[in-house]
Amino acid sequence: MACTLEFSYIQNSDPLILEKLKNCEDLSDSQITAIQSLLLSGNTTYGKQKLPINKLSAFFTECNSESTTVSKITAATIADTSFPYGFNSMLFDLYLDIDVLQDNLAAITEKVVDTSLQNVILNKLNQIYPSGLNDDVLQLLGSTSRVASIDAISKWNITIIDTLSSLLDSNDGSWEPEKSKAIIMRYLNIDIHSLGSAEINIIGSYICTLDINVLENITAENLIMVLPQI
Template structure:
């Protein structure tokens, strides 16, 4: 299967006739071996690139290579002979696209070619308000080059149509376009986000929907659906999906421990768990792996202490060291005291310094005998509180007597 990985530089060494013969043969080989569309697409792209380097784009506005018909499309190498996109556009009619859409989208891979196919299809149904649902189901990779305006003209009312459009084999969706398609489907009366819809939409595209739409998912639907990958959801959306998942997989929401089987069912949605639930997991011996740990809400992780993380990871605790440079783990480490991290025995560094010990000196905490014993000579006798007035009057009387004595003495001398 080496040719699948060769670049246009290699194919530049061969003429167009040789490349065509090789492509026709090798495409049959890889199809019989179940090689996926994306790898076949890469092979076609590299060979076409080697041809385009040697050919100039046609300036003619008429078909000179040959009109594209059902027979032309049936050739395994189609659209190899239309390496000039101008010729592809001129030689492909709207009627041919309308009548052979499935065959065309099964072989055409390059975006610029697919845009022409989609344009021709719109031209074929120019007189209609919408493109029929049976045609929408055949768009394949051409759907990925559509715009919101294009999608508004599609009929998307059946689960089969939604399934065909969401097929990941045709490439990943731009999330704004995925949202437009799902919203169009849900606008049909009685259509909802049931388990079948959740399975065909997938977690990545589900995250494109508004939180209010996600709230409409019943816990029965989530329970019956396959596990969804919702890591690209916003924190708010993860919390909403986790709330639904709790109702779906945990019978007693007030339980103080979570069984291993329930944890496995909840694991895809654990990124929306709150601190209380994560602490419940820490007490449940669930041995959380590091990939799940770093998917937790950052605020929740930052609120966990060293012992709680130890209990949460369980037998996977040694893996914490290998994730030491991961952003969330680094932030958590910086939030812990280094002495606590050292107790894990993993060699984690970067924690906070321990606070300084607060010890009281003996001089400050004990009183000296001199300070606590009173000298007999320093003892004073306080007058009763009620005799302050008498004490003042006695002092005044004494002074008065002294004054009289001096006055009497002075007169006696004279």
């Protein structure tokens, strides 16, 4: 579809459009002129370039050959041991389709540890679930959950204790106090939930982030059940 874009559209597009256009086999003179304009802006990953029209195709071909490991992300790409090597946040955002993310979320979050790429994952998930991520998604986030903002966490739908346990798993890294508090409160804001012995064991030291009025709701019975383990 990008290969049919007109001069004015290309010229006024985000420079990322070049990543689509460089795969086109036959560009018109007006399209090439628009591409030249974008290259001259200096705001592309190729730097500021001034190339004759007859060399532009060769330039794109060379760029393609230098980035053969960076292309549309598929299940096979994700399964490769080198994934996500070669992707910066811009390319990761460009080449990771939402449906691929949904179908391979666990595999992606297991391998992606760069925070800039993790932010891309969360941004895309927030587009899919504008009302907040649900239990099934939250349980697959792993360390990616740690880069979520307080605003995003405030929309998470933490309806079961398994999700709370998954999010607070220390193997995925520590939480900032305010974020851990927000997670726990999202769980407790559901009427049927309380700080029982199971919840206290899961929360661990993060219990210290909670307000006193929340802690006052812990029953003596539940506290006695967990005290020997503290």
